[in-house]
Amino acid sequence: MSPVRMTVFFCIFSLAAAPEIAPSAIAGDWRQFRGNATNSVAVDEFLPTELSGSTIAWKSELPGRGLSGPIITNGQVFVSSSSGYSQDRLHVLCFDAFGGTKTWERQFLATGRTMTHEKMSNATPTMASDGQRVFAFFSSNDLICLDTAGRLLWFRGLGSEFPNASNSLGMSSSPVVVSGVVVVQVESDAEAFACGIDAVTGETKWQIERPRAANWTSPAIIPETSTQPALVLLQSSKGLAAVDPTTGKILWNFEKGASTIPSVTVSNGTVYVPANGLTALRPGTDKFEELWNSGNLSPSTPSPLVMNGMAFVVNSSGVLTAGNPENGERLWQLRLRGAFSSTPIAANGYLYAFNEQGVAFVVKPEQDKGTIISELDLAETILCSPGVSDGGLFVRSDRYLIKLATPK
Numbered sequence: 001m002s003p004v005r006m007t008v009f010f011c012i013f014s015l016a017a018a019p020e021i022a023p024s025a026i027a028g029d030w031r032q033f034r035g036n037a038t039n040s041v042a043v044d045e046f047l048p049t050e051l052s053g054s055t056i057a058w059k060s061e062l063p064g065r066g067l068s069g070p071i072i073t074n075g076q077v078f079v080s081s082s083s084g085y086s087q088d089r090l091h092v093l094c095f096d097a098f099g100g101t102k103t104w105e106r107q108f109l110a111t112g113r114t115m116t117h118e119k120m121s122n123a124t125p126t127m128a129s130d131g132q133r134v135f136a137f138f139s140s141n142d143l144i145c146l147d148t149a150g151r152l153l154w155f156r157g158l159g160s161e162f163p164n165a166s167n168s169l170g171m172s173s174s175p176v177v178v179s180g181v182v183v184v185q186v187e188s189d190a191e192a193f194a195c196g197i198d199a200v201t202g203e204t205k206w207q208i209e210r211p212r213a214a215n216w217t218s219p220a221i222i223p224e225t226s227t228q229p230a231l232v233l234l235q236s237s238k239g240l241a242a243v244d245p246t247t248g249k250i251l252w253n254f255e256k257g258a259s260t261i262p263s264v265t266v267s268n269g270t271v272y273v274p275a276n277g278l279t280a281l282r283p284g285t286d287k288f289e290e291l292w293n294s295g296n297l298s299p300s301t302p303s304p305l306v307m308n309g310m311a312f313v314v315n316s317s318g319v320l321t322a323g324n325p326e327n328g329e330r331l332w333q334l335r336l337r338g339a340f341s342s343t344p345i346a347a348n349g350y351l352y353a354f355n356e357q358g359v360a361f362v363v364k365p366e367q368d369k370g371t372i373i374s375e376l377d378l379a380e381t382i383l384c385s386p387g388v389s390d391g392g393l394f395v396r397s398d399r400y401l402i403k404l405a406t407p408k
Helices: none
Strands: 057-062 072-073 076-083 088-098 102-109 133-137 144-145 152-157 177-180 181-187 190-196 204-209 220-222 231-236 239-242 250-254 263-269 270-273 278-283 289-295 306-307 310-314 318-322 330-335 345-347 350-354 359-366 370-378 387-389 392-396 398-403
Touching: 072 387, 076 133, 076 398, 088 133, 088 144, 102 144, 144 181, 177 220, 181 263, 220 263, 250 278, 250 289, 263 306, 306 345, 330 370, 345 392
Parallel strands: none
Antiparallel strands: 057 398, 072 076, 076 088, 088 102, 133 144, 144 152, 177 181, 181 190, 190 204, 220 231, 231 239, 239 250, 263 270, 270 278, 278 289, 306 310, 310 318, 318 330, 345 350, 350 359, 359 370, 387 392, 392 398
């Protein structure tokens, strides 16, 4: 039986249906890990800066566990979870972004290895969407494609197709969708590859070997320009590869090594790689130029981001550092409170960060200092990166999906 049509293995529960939507991008969408451009910057979004209990618009209960962040498209919020003693039951859920009502839920059985570190869960990778379909990827390397009404379109059990591509700590790489292709990284010590899967059919368009080493980073995108098509960046301990998402052709390689936890980001045509601190590259079609390297900008688990002429990283002590994106010079540091796994997001000139204990921080960054504007303790364990849509900040804990917004 083709792995694309392995639906007989799965028990699907339909709770309700949601309407189909158009494929074109709309304002307010947050379609994948770190947003549409995979850079953690929300464009033309105005979020509340004074967080309090009144800015909690709604909380909706979630089943099982999950570290995956929410994605939002056309007023629908999608998130994944895993449940069961061995985390082998996979959940994909859809909520109304305005009121928080669950509109549908689907459940499947995992085909791959479900063991993870106790801090993680099978539902660690963040979902992705092309506007018509949603793609849920799990640590078990199961990739599920549903339409936005919750109908199953195809299923790839990459964990059963490639049983050696796993590790005892769990996988966490989130897929991206670009040029009609779902790009996933499946990298471990025993087997490692990246592949491009046709978003419509679920068939593999290309597959390339990757360095055999445990890797928890996610792909990033260099956006299409008038002179260059969109490229996908694949990071590993060996460095960074720029790949044509339609063919899998490797166009250039940065080979000085890179982190295996925080992921690369792109801003204004410059690539910022967590490598020996932070390294800036100016990419071309078939080569790159290294601009600078700074050991003073060293991200821990959260990925770097760039906004308003500053590059930001959060280190293992919860210190937010701002740097000059032109030369890597450190501008200032601000101590936040607690440990951070979640990557902050930037919106309307502010940074929004969640620590692992569930405290949300709003930071106003300036060229000479950063100031904490407000805090809100949600009293939940938060390890995911949030999503943004239409003035709402969406974040999930194990127990809840939460929307923060300015009270109406």
